[in-house]
Amino acid sequence: MFTGIIEDLGIVSKLEKEKDNLHITVESNITPELKIDQSVSHNGVCLTVVNIEENKYTVTAIKETLDKTNTNNLAVGDKVNLERGMKLGARLDGHIVQGHVDQIAECINIVNADGSWIFTFKYNANLGNVTIEKGSITVNGVSLTVVNSKKDSFSVAIIPYTYEHTNFNTFKKGTVVNLEFDVIGKYVARLQQLNS
Structure with missing residues (x-):
């Protein structure tokens, strides 16, 4: 975990x-x-x-x-x-991440927002994964908050610290990244499928 x-x-x-x-x-x-x-x-x-x-x-x-x-x-x-792996009893500064990648995505846009960066990613929505506005997403292992949630894409806002201390500073259009969707959201989506 x-x-x-x-x-x-x-x-x-x-x-x-x-x-x-x-x-x-x-x-x-x-x-x-x-x-x-x-x-x-x-x-x-x-x-x-x-x-x-x-x-x-x-x-x-x-x-x-x-x-x-x-x-x-x-x-x-x-x-x-x-x-x-996280230590039991320590602060959970990000969100619960299993380290089990759900799918890959492609970086389709990067905007320099004068002090931060907005990265947009496109993924295959046919695999059943979803994002929600202000929900959690893990991109290449980094816990982030979703903005501009769409059916097959989403954006994240990256602060300078994250940009400098992760491999986000190497991303360009076309970069392929790993996505892990929020574990709670995945269980809710699965339960809805079973009850449909």
């Missing part, structure tokens, strides 16, 4: 394919605090630490993850939003 509050920007230092799996090695300031078998969110994808060497650690993404997230698009040198 995560909160969507990014702890560090890691740098992908190595990618290694093994059958249908992808081993991802990340250099990060939080590496000394990690342990083998720990869950870490990478752009919103919960992955397990399988190796640690000095300031680098390795996680493995399986085919299911590669097929449903933007993890397969990673390249050496890419910045990755990182968050360790």
